[in-house]
Structure formats: C-alpha cells, structure tokens
Amino acid sequence: MSAASEAAPAPRQPLTLPVQGMSCGGCAKTVQRHLAEVPGVASVRVDHTEGVARIEPDGAGPARDALEAAVREAGYSVGDAGAEAPAVTADAPAEAPRSGAHAARVAQGVHELTVQGMSCASCVNRIETALSEVPGVRRASVNLASKSARVEAAPSVTPEQLTSAVREAGYDAKPAGSTGSAASAAAREDSGAWTEWLLFAGAALLTLPLMAQMLFPLVGIPGHLPPLLQLALALPVQVGAGWRFYRTTWKELKRRSVNMDTLVALGTSAAFGLSLFHTVTLGDAMIAWGAGGGLYYEAAAAVVTLVLLGRILETRATQRAGAAVAALAALRPDTVRVVRDGETQTIRVDDVALGDLVLVRAGERVPVDGVVRDGESHADESLVTGESKPVAKAAGDAVVAGSINNDGLLRIEATAVGAGTTLDRIIDLVRAAQASKPPVQRLVDRVASVFVPAVIAVAVVTGAGWAIAGAGAEVALLNAVAVLVIACPCALGLATPTAVMVGTGVAARNGVLIRDAASLEAARGVTTVIFDKTGTLTEGRPSVRAVEPVDAERDTLLRLAASAEQESTHPLASAVVAYARDAGITPGAPETVTTTAGKGIVARVEGRTLVLGNAAQMAAYGVPTEAGEATAQQHGDRGWSTIWVGEAGEGGDRKLLGLLGVGDALKDGAAEAVAAIKDLGLTPVMLSGDTQRTAEAVARELGIERVLAGVLPDGKVDEVKRLRRNGEVVAMVGDGINDAPALAAADVGIAMGGGTDVALQSAGIALMRGDPRLVPRAIGVSRRTYGKIRQNLFWAFVYNTVAIPVAAAGLLSPVIAGAAMALSSVSVATNSLLLNRDTQSREA
Known part of the structure; x- marks a missing residue:
C-alpha cells in the first residue's frame, strides 16, 4: 500500500573506497561527514578498522575525483587499489557475509598481539614506535593494562613481522589466541600468579628481618644485625627477586632507552652497592653485632619487595578490568554434539560446519548462532545482549552463541560458526574498543615519552645538589634513590586504559x-x-487499532480493505491484512491495483472499485469525507494514521465505506x-x-x-x-x-x-x-568512565608532581618512596574498578 507513504527505493549497487590514515571511530565519522556532502552520494558508512568507505550512490552516482577530494579535505588519503583495500567498485556487497566479519578484518590486516614485559607508559610508546616502523603498518595501539597490541596494516604484513619488531624492541609478543583456549590461558595466568606470589613471599621473608632492626630501639635492643647477615638476607632479594629489573634494564640500555624498571634497578642498585662497599671495608667487623648502622640493605630489599607486591596487585586489578572480555570468551563451550549421517557425534566447537544440526541440552550453552529446527525452551541471553529475562525459543526462532538453554532439548541448525558468530563479533568489537585510545591519551603519551629520562635527570641533579650543599655522599645518594623509586610512570600508563577497559566491559554486559x-x-x-x-x-510494526464503519458492515469493510491490500508489501497494508486474518476473515485477491505514490491505491475487488489511502486520495477521486473527519481527527490526536476506504460506483456515485486507524505501539x-x-x-x-x-x-x-x-x-x-x-x-x-x-x-x-x-x-x-x-x-x-579517566590522570600527575620534589628535598626515605610508588599504580587501577560498583548502584 502507498497511502501516506513513499515508494520503496530501488536497490543501488554500492561503491567501495579504500581510505588510509584513519585511527579511530572519530576519524571514520569525519570521513563519512565529508563524503556524505559529495553530489551523487545517497549514504555512506566508513569502517576505520577495515580502512574502507562504503557508498550508496544516488542516481548516476558520485565522481571518483569528487570522492577523493572529499577524503583529502577530511585530512586522509585514498589507498591504492589492491594494496590497502579494494578500489572503487560497484560489484562488491555493502556488507561482508555474516560469517566472514572476522575474516574481513584479518584480510584487511587487523592483528592482535599479546605483549609481555611492559612495565610503564614508556614501554607502550616504544612498542608502538617499533610496530609503526614496520613497512605497511597504518596504525598501532598498545594497551598497558591488557598487555596487548592492535595493529592495522596492509594485507601483506604478517604476524611474524610484527612479533619480530616487538622482540627487537626488547619485549615478547605472540599473536592473540595462539596460546590455546580461554580456559588454558586462564590456567596459565593462575600459574603465573602463584609464581609471583611465591617470589614475593620469599622476598618478604628475607626483607622482614632487615626492616625489623629499625624497631630494635623501640624494644630495647641495641645496635643492628651484623653486616654480613644483612648482606646474606638482601643479596637473594636484590639478585633473585630483582633479576627481572636488571634483565629489562639491560635490554633497554642496549637500545639506548629507559623505562620504569630502569628506575627501580638504578635506585636499588645504588643503595645495595653503597651498603656492599661499606660492608667490605668493615673488615673483621662484618660479623659483629651493631656494626651495620650505616648500611641501607633494608632500603634496597624493601623497594624490590614492595614493587613486586605492587606489580602483583596491579596485575590482578588490570585482569579484573578486562574481565568482561574474559567472561564473554568463556561463554563458548569447547565441545559440541552434532548429528551427522544420522549419528550423534561429539566434536570440537571449531569443527562445526554451517548447516550442521547441533544438539543443546537443558543447562548447556549454545555453541553457535543458528535457527531452532526442533524443540522448545527458554534461552538466557543476558551475557550476550544484556537482557535478563529468558527468551522463549521454538522452531524457527534464532539463537545466539553463548546463551544458555534453560529447559528442554533444542536441535539447532548452525547459521554462523567460529569467528562469524555474534558472540565472537562482540568480543572483537570490545577488544578493539579497549585497545583504542581517547584523544585525552595523546597528552599522556607525550608526557610518558620523556618521563623516565626526566626523572633520571632530576635524580642526578638531586644527588649533585645535596653533595654540593655539604650533606655528604650517603645523604645525597639516598635522596637521589628516593627520587628514582618514587616516580611512577605506571600510574600514567594505566590511568586511561584501565578505565576504558572497565567502562567498555560494563557497557558490554548491559548490551551496549x-x-x-x-x-x-x-x-x-x-x-x-x-x-x-x-x-x-x-x-516499528504498525497494527490496526480501530475499525470505523460508515456505509458498510464492519466485517465487509475489513474484507474489502484487506483484499485490496492483499498484494502490497507496505507495513500499513500488512497490518490491515494481518488484522483481518486474526479476525477470521480470509481476504481475496484483487483483480487490479493501481498505486498513486504518496496517496494510496485504487483496487478492483469483488467487482467493486475501491479507493484506499489518505484524505488527498479521497479528494482526488471525489469520495466525500465529511462523515469521517471527526473520527480521523481523533485518530490523529492518538498518534494514529488513518486509512480511508471509499468506493467509486459505476454510475459515478462516490461513497465513504469507513476508516481504519493504524498505530505503532510504543x-x-x-x-x-x-x-x-x-x-x-x-x-x-x-x-x-x-x-x-x-x-x-x-x-x-x-x-x-x-x-x-x-x-x-x-x-x-x-x-x-x-x-x-x-x-x-x-x-x-x-x-x-x-x-x-x-x-x-x-x-x-x-x-x-x-x-x-x-x-x-x-x-x-x-x-x-x-x-x-x-x-x-x-x-x-x-x-562515569570519562570521570574515572580524569580522576586517574589527576592523581597520576599530582602524585608525580608532588612526590618527586618531596623526595628530592630529602623528606622521604627510599622505603617510604617505594611503598608510595607501588601504591600509586594500584590505586589508579582500583579506582577504575569502582566503575563496576558505581554502575551497579545506579542501575539498582
């Protein structure tokens, strides 16, 4: 039906244009805005992850020169055909096939890497620089919190090239997902966490006696532990537990670079080295009780131990920040039962093929996207769509991977498997969001790039200043060490990504x-x-809300109107036909139908000429409307559309048969x-x-x-x-x-x-x-997420701005400085985690 409506536009062949230089959704929107203004463009959609603009042409379509000029005006460039993306073409589909969403990204060179060895924002900048220098890489984004990198590159760039670049930068990298299932990855994380806790426990046990001697005077014990005993306690901590700091520092120095580990290694080595020098020069007094008063082993050991504890707590906090993706990844079962050749087989979920008949019992998770072919149940889709209410499922209904079959056996035909499922596409989108950086991060990146060298410079100036002031070499050295260990680029590096990870995770759990x-x-x-x-x-599904006869019986009015609308695909026409069928009326086929765009139709039904449509259609055919105008006004007051039904008699007689009120429920x-x-x-x-x-x-x-x-x-x-x-x-x-x-x-x-x-x-x-x-x-x-980002950055900047001068002024011991440094990064990550509680309280 065309009453009060437009004719459906004819389908157009889309155009695909490769665009280079985009790095985020904001870039994509800028390009879309400029392309949408080009004459001949009906609509445009740009995907920065694929580096492609898909254009619906209007009429003859846009000129390529105009499209390229629009892209350049937006600040980007058009890629070469066959290199970065397909050239402009009219035979590519507007959308990739549903099962190929992930494959399309891979084909366009979107790689995800797991990166190990990062300790601060300086590491992030170094890895991003190394990846960006690989020929063909368009953009690289590294996330300190999730220990991951996302790279957008030409299809010719291989994962091996990217991982090699990261290794040359001094870090370890593997393609994401190359280390097995989510369950095995979680097991490795748990094993690694236990190793870290054991290492910390050993370091803490050795450090406690060193710290306890600071309390000796309070309990009446004179002197300190023998110097040689202090050395025996501190050496395993410095060399064993602190080995990771030396290893990373050595790699950095070979590349003429520094990072957070460099600060820890320099600071603790200075305190330990000074103490070792004094121990050696004591001679026989090395084993004497009370001779260790001028040693600083406890400072070096305490800093290493506290930094280890901070790293463990930080890792736990950042893992919790990324819990949303981990929870989604755990939704897909490892094995599945399928019916093949009449037999039920248990296979790996990755081996399921399109069209397979999958059996899902009550209480099991649906492993693939599909359509129910047999059985009835309710599905809990809350972790996929955010909808907490179970959804009824029967034959013909669609189901999504990751949902739980609450009751009853379902036989499901697989329509999307593996990376093509809704669940995998959601995971990919959330990971992409967590890997991206908001514009505010640019300031942080600039600061982080010079932070560690600046701290080392401040430490050198601090030591030199105290020495020149006559405070002595030991005081000068300790104050310089305090500056080194209290500085915390970790807090700067974690401030934004942890908040983004938690915020996007909270949104995903709620279906956003x-x-x-x-x-x-x-x-x-x-x-x-x-x-x-x-x-x-x-x-979006209009339905008949009222039937108002004027010069016809109600059932007759419905039968004639539904018969006239029988072959129309317009939503209002479908509503009339559906309403008539529900009322037990079977509409007949119209003999002829003539459509008037924007007004309505004229149909020949049961030998009668019917006129249906809006008031303009009635006026065009001389059908009187006075008897229905009050009713039509009431329809309008209720937000309904009115379908007028009139008849044009053979002798020129015109009469109004009635009106139908059609409304769309809120x-x-x-x-x-x-x-x-x-x-x-x-x-x-x-x-x-x-x-x-x-x-x-x-x-x-x-x-x-x-x-x-x-x-x-x-x-x-x-x-x-x-x-x-x-x-x-x-x-x-x-x-x-x-x-x-x-x-x-x-x-x-x-x-x-x-x-x-x-x-x-x-x-x-x-x-x-x-x-x-x-x-x-x-x-x-x-x-709320942006609020957490601002809070985190404020804390990180204020902490470093205040703490470093305080340490340089000699007001902090290295032990207190080390504790404050460990606390700063943990507090930033923990503050981001409060988004979970904050959001839950607001939604309760």
Whole structure:
C-alpha cells in the first residue's frame, strides 16, 4: 500500500573506497561527514578498522575525483587499489557475509598481539614506535593494562613481522589466541600468579628481618644485625627477586632507552652497592653485632619487595578490568554434539560446519548462532545482549552463541560458526574498543615519552645538589634513590586504559557495544539526543487499532480493505491484512491495483472499485469525507494514521465505506528512557516522517517537547547538521540501517539493533537489543568512565608532581618512596574498578 507513504527505493549497487590514515571511530565519522556532502552520494558508512568507505550512490552516482577530494579535505588519503583495500567498485556487497566479519578484518590486516614485559607508559610508546616502523603498518595501539597490541596494516604484513619488531624492541609478543583456549590461558595466568606470589613471599621473608632492626630501639635492643647477615638476607632479594629489573634494564640500555624498571634497578642498585662497599671495608667487623648502622640493605630489599607486591596487585586489578572480555570468551563451550549421517557425534566447537544440526541440552550453552529446527525452551541471553529475562525459543526462532538453554532439548541448525558468530563479533568489537585510545591519551603519551629520562635527570641533579650543599655522599645518594623509586610512570600508563577497559566491559554486559574510546569520550559531552520514532521509540510494526464503519458492515469493510491490500508489501497494508486474518476473515485477491505514490491505491475487488489511502486520495477521486473527519481527527490526536476506504460506483456515485486507524505501539520502556535522558540534563528530540499532528501526539505520550515532523529520509542528515550548527552536541539514535547517514552525521551515532552486522558497524555505539532504555545507560557509562579517566590522570600527575620534589628535598626515605610508588599504580587501577560498583548502584 502507498497511502501516506513513499515508494520503496530501488536497490543501488554500492561503491567501495579504500581510505588510509584513519585511527579511530572519530576519524571514520569525519570521513563519512565529508563524503556524505559529495553530489551523487545517497549514504555512506566508513569502517576505520577495515580502512574502507562504503557508498550508496544516488542516481548516476558520485565522481571518483569528487570522492577523493572529499577524503583529502577530511585530512586522509585514498589507498591504492589492491594494496590497502579494494578500489572503487560497484560489484562488491555493502556488507561482508555474516560469517566472514572476522575474516574481513584479518584480510584487511587487523592483528592482535599479546605483549609481555611492559612495565610503564614508556614501554607502550616504544612498542608502538617499533610496530609503526614496520613497512605497511597504518596504525598501532598498545594497551598497558591488557598487555596487548592492535595493529592495522596492509594485507601483506604478517604476524611474524610484527612479533619480530616487538622482540627487537626488547619485549615478547605472540599473536592473540595462539596460546590455546580461554580456559588454558586462564590456567596459565593462575600459574603465573602463584609464581609471583611465591617470589614475593620469599622476598618478604628475607626483607622482614632487615626492616625489623629499625624497631630494635623501640624494644630495647641495641645496635643492628651484623653486616654480613644483612648482606646474606638482601643479596637473594636484590639478585633473585630483582633479576627481572636488571634483565629489562639491560635490554633497554642496549637500545639506548629507559623505562620504569630502569628506575627501580638504578635506585636499588645504588643503595645495595653503597651498603656492599661499606660492608667490605668493615673488615673483621662484618660479623659483629651493631656494626651495620650505616648500611641501607633494608632500603634496597624493601623497594624490590614492595614493587613486586605492587606489580602483583596491579596485575590482578588490570585482569579484573578486562574481565568482561574474559567472561564473554568463556561463554563458548569447547565441545559440541552434532548429528551427522544420522549419528550423534561429539566434536570440537571449531569443527562445526554451517548447516550442521547441533544438539543443546537443558543447562548447556549454545555453541553457535543458528535457527531452532526442533524443540522448545527458554534461552538466557543476558551475557550476550544484556537482557535478563529468558527468551522463549521454538522452531524457527534464532539463537545466539553463548546463551544458555534453560529447559528442554533444542536441535539447532548452525547459521554462523567460529569467528562469524555474534558472540565472537562482540568480543572483537570490545577488544578493539579497549585497545583504542581517547584523544585525552595523546597528552599522556607525550608526557610518558620523556618521563623516565626526566626523572633520571632530576635524580642526578638531586644527588649533585645535596653533595654540593655539604650533606655528604650517603645523604645525597639516598635522596637521589628516593627520587628514582618514587616516580611512577605506571600510574600514567594505566590511568586511561584501565578505565576504558572497565567502562567498555560494563557497557558490554548491559548490551551496549562501544566501538572505540573516541566514541566513549564523545558521548559524555552530548547535549541533545535525537530519536528516530519508528523502530526506536515505537515497535516499528504498525497494527490496526480501530475499525470505523460508515456505509458498510464492519466485517465487509475489513474484507474489502484487506483484499485490496492483499498484494502490497507496505507495513500499513500488512497490518490491515494481518488484522483481518486474526479476525477470521480470509481476504481475496484483487483483480487490479493501481498505486498513486504518496496517496494510496485504487483496487478492483469483488467487482467493486475501491479507493484506499489518505484524505488527498479521497479528494482526488471525489469520495466525500465529511462523515469521517471527526473520527480521523481523533485518530490523529492518538498518534494514529488513518486509512480511508471509499468506493467509486459505476454510475459515478462516490461513497465513504469507513476508516481504519493504524498505530505503532510504543516500546516498553520508551517513556522511561526519555525521562532518564532528561534526568541526565539532556534534551530529547523526536524525528519522524509523520505529520506534525501525529508526531506530536506520540511525543506527548512520551514526554518529548521538541518534535521534528514530516522529515523525509534524506532530510534526517540536514536536521542533524542544523542542530550541530546551532552549537548542540548531538547523539542520533536510529535502527542502524535506514538511518546510517544521520548516524554518521551526528557527534555520536547510536545504532539500535539486535546484534546484526549493520547495527554493529554503522555507529560509534551499538545497542544489542531494541530497548531505548539502553541509550541513557550508554551515555551514563560514558560519563562515569570519562570521570574515572580524569580522576586517574589527576592523581597520576599530582602524585608525580608532588612526590618527586618531596623526595628530592630529602623528606622521604627510599622505603617510604617505594611503598608510595607501588601504591600509586594500584590505586589508579582500583579506582577504575569502582566503575563496576558505581554502575551497579545506579542501575539498582
């Protein structure tokens, strides 16, 4: 039916354009914005992870020169055909096949590495530099908290080249996932943690006697431990537990570089070396009680021990920060039962093929995306979509990998396996977001690049200054050591990534996928939220709400209208036919149908000429509408559309048979979502193609004051741009398919979908289920995450700004300095973890 509607646009062949230089979702949006303004472009979507812009042409389509000029104007370049991405072509599909989402990234050279040996932000910069120098690498991002690297490169770049570059930089790297399953990786982490705890316990047992002698005077014990005994206690700590610091420092020095481990190695070695010198010069007194008063073994041993403890606590905190990805990765079982050749076989989940019939018993997790072929049950999809309520499943229903089959046996036909499942795509998106960096991180990176050399310089100046002031070599050395061990580039390096990891993890657990840290940061500054009405605030499935006969029996009116609409695919027509069938009326086939774009149809049914559509259609065929105008007004007040049904008789007689009120039900939680948006201090706006009256009726029910009505699909981008020109920071909420251009034009695009490829790729933020309440939740998570980033950076900068001068002034002993340094990095990671508790309390 075409009443009050537009004809569906004919499908167009998409164009694919390779774009170089993009590093985040913000880059992609900038390119999209410029390409969308090129004449001949109907819509455009840019994926920075693939380095590709996909363009829907309008009419004859855009000129390549104009597209390239737009990309250059945005600050980027167009890649070479066959090197970075496919050249502009009209035969490539707009979307990669569902099962090839991961393969498409690999083909475009997106690599993930696990990196070992990093200790601070300086290490991050060094590894990023090493990876960026590999020919063909477009961008490298290293995450200190997750000990990972994400590299975007030309397809010709191999994982071996990348891991080799990292090793040459002095660190160890392996392709992510190359070390086995999530369970085996967790086991290795637990084993490594126990090793670290044992090492710390040994160091602590040896250090405690050294520290205890500081309390001797308080309990009436004169003197100190014999120097040789102190040496025997401190040497295993310095050489054994502290060996890692020397090993890393040696690698760094060979490359004329320094990092956090260098500071620890220099500081503890200075204290230990000075004490060893004094011990050797004591001669026979080396074994005498009380002769060790001028030694500083306890300082060196305590610093090493405290740093080890700090590293353990820091590792635990950062592992908890990345718990969301670990939890998602653990959702897929290792083995699965399939029916092949009439027999049930147990195979590895990686060996499942498309079309296999998978058996899932009650209490088991669904291993693949698929369609239920037999059985009934309820599925718990909470860890995948964030929906806590179990969803009923029966034959023909779709299921997603990672969900739990609550009750009943299900036989599922696999439609997506391995990396092509929704679960794996979610994991990939969350990892990409956690590996990305918000713009604020650029300042941190600049500071981190010079931090450690600057601290060493300050330590040298401190020692020299105290020596010149006549304080003596020992005092000068101890104050310099305090400067070295209290400085903490770790806190700077962990401040942003830990908050981003926790924030994106919290969002993912609630069904919100944030594509990159730039989108996370942008969302916190939103002032206006635009909701596309249909499918976002409403169900998007109109239904007949009222049947109003005028000159016909009710059943006759329904039968004639449904018969006329029988062959139309328009949503309103489908609603009429469905309503008639539900009422027990079987519509017949129309003899002829003539469509008038934007007005309605004329159909020949049961020998009668019927006119259906809007008031303009009735006027065009002379059908009187006076008898139904009051009813139509009531429909409009309720936000319903009116379908007029008239008849044009053979003798020229025209009469109104009746009216049908068709409305789209509001989504559960839509009004609640709007109220939550207002509570955040934001302005909700509703965008609709309906008439002003109909749109305002829906808006009143939701509590929305600002309405943009009568907006055609092509006009959505213009409305978004107009609001942005007025100084508003705009978040656009749409279905991720028809609203893609508007999503790209907004400061933040929020795609509401059900986990489809389009919903996952068309915006900076994707909602895994069609619940509008996720919109304020996403913005709230963004605000709280950015707040944690600011708190962490404030603490990290203030700590180093205050602590280093205090240590240089001689007001801190090396032991206290070491404890403060260990505490600083742990406090930053722990503060980020509070996002979990903060978010839970707000959602309770």
